[in-house]
Amino acid sequence: MNIHDIARRLNISIGTISRALNDRAGVSAKTRQRVLDAAKRYGYSPNQSGRSLRRGATGMIGFMVIPNRDRTTKGEAFFMTIFDGLQSVLAAHGLDLVIHYCGADQDPETHVQRIVERRMVDGLIISQTNRSDPRIDYLIEKKLPFIAFGRSDTRRAHTWTDLDFEGVAEQSIDLLYRLGHRRIAIATAANELNFGYLYLEACRASLARHGIVLTDDLIFREPLTEAGGYSLGGRLLALRDRPTAVSLVQNTLTLGLYQRLSDAGVVPGHDLSIIGFDQSPNGDFLRPSLTQFRLSLTELGEWLGCQIIALIEARRAGRQIRHAHKIWPLQIEPGESAQPPAR
């Protein structure tokens, strides 16, 4: 069933069919209705390949997800909620969201190249940015409208949105200091992901403001998984001069840490204060309750949708692009896991 089949059945030209289906002017109300009815009856929609080819646009926005080498489950709960917000904004603009899953065995840069060169999407959102991320330079080069969800060390102009890792770090450290903690451990990412770096350095700066030097023995890098958190717990417990508090860059770590402490009979908040990251996953259901941060992932998805649409419309209108740099805020929520140090 294609446009010619429909035209033949209605004894109308294909041009009119197309105009009717695309809500173009110059079709009588009666004809338009006939076309719409026929399309529905025969289950006809314009073939996407034909349409994309002719229009020079696919109507699709890609979101590229890279499987974390650490196999964290965190990123996943996280992304799906973002997709929800993103999808609703895109749909309102007649765009489709397609998620491109970069296999663990694939090179992310090659994957992006393939998507771009083949013209599979009109816009792209990349996530899990590394500190040095060649995808960003490539996308700038190719002039594809894109958003980096996550910062990197590139200096070249592009649109990005990222979580407020600095704000989280600062609030965490300030709270722990105010509670009386002086020996504070930092658990951050073990790999090249940019946010682990941002978080660590912001913690270091906040500690310095309180006159505390962050020494290497208090910096812990583990895979961002429950297993990593479990291992972190073991390492903390084994220390001769144990810190009184730990601040974590992701809640998957927190889950494992809680279990390791539970195994050792150590109580979060009492024997060791803990500040987690955001509510996903499962941060709300830890006991003792976790001091952590909260953000609206749906709203974040909606923001990304608005941004990519703005980029695409500016491009289409030939307007100059203003690259937004957005730091997404997180609100702290006190819990029982952060208390004054014992004794």
Place this chain on the structure above:
Amino acid sequence: MNIHDIARRLNISIGTISRALNDRAGVSAKTRQRVLDAAKRYGYSPNQSGRSLRRGATGMIGFMVIPNRDRTTKGEAFFMTIFDGLQSVLAAHGLDLVIHYCGADQDPETHVQRIVERRMVDGLIISQTNRSDPRIDYLIEKKLPFIAFGRSDTRRAHTWTDLDFEGVAEQSIDLLYRLGHRRIAIATAANELNFGYLYLEACRASLARHGIVLTDDLIFREPLTEAGGYSLGGRLLALRDRPTAVSLVQNTLTLGLYQRLSDAGVVPGHDLSIIGFDQSPNGDFLRPSLTQFRLSLTELGEWLGCQIIALIEARRAGRQIRHAHKIWPLQIEPGESAQPPAR
């Protein structure tokens, strides 16, 4: 940059370019190398729309994900690992995996129709099947190669794969019975999802085999979330004649249940025995350790990949299609949460 541009630069016809790039016979080794080099140098890949249009196939396999109305985070950790296995098999066959995320405000059937009518994919995997699922009938009608990941009550021939909910139910009940439990609660899905129904009925049958009638007061339907599990815990604790064990259809429930019990000072395995479902999410990090089931999600993804490829190749070769029905096994792993009842 298109095929004509490349042809012009090399002073070769577009036909030869296409043949070289598609590894077709009838191109001299030297010419082929020149073409490959030029494509790389200029960052050229064939335009996907043009190629799809001409070939009548997009080279893409869709996987449709529906956001759970309950906002469970379970499905997500779950799916991403499946994608990993699926993607690797598809890539080996030159196919791309694209994930179509059906927004919470969209109708799943309309969403499928759109994907199919527009010819966006060569094959489709649908998940989260309802007991009565019109998507399946539609896809059969349209003759698109597809796999239902999840059963439904349709009688029409189609390929499906599903988890062994019956096996899980039976093993759970048998274990609890063997431990001495007679009053056993079942926590299943509150919505139309087929697996909740399968699980419940299989539990009922297993109990019946031991001479126990499953009464309605021991059937609990909650949203498949941590909050649902928390609420479940409250309801269980409030019962006058409290069951000695509970069996759960999904581990998001288990997390919330553990916390509710913890709040009440009730110890899993000691005061109330618990059997969870699969290891995602976080089942491995509960304390006391959870008796649950294990399955390889990567292998499941690979299986789905092989199946969809078989369907597509059978279609292409004009061969008769044999619709596979696969029940995916899960192995039980004993933990501390299932013990003989107290006293």
Place this chain on the structure above:
DNA sequence: TTGTAAGCGTTATCAA
């Protein structure tokens, strides 16, 4: 208001 026809970037057929 409607019809005709060109052209989007490919692949495949046929001729050279």
Place this chain on the structure above:
DNA sequence: TTGATAACGCTTACAA
């Protein structure tokens, strides 16, 4: 081994 050309299904400029 290579080149010319038709055709895939659509949108749109132009003609009627």
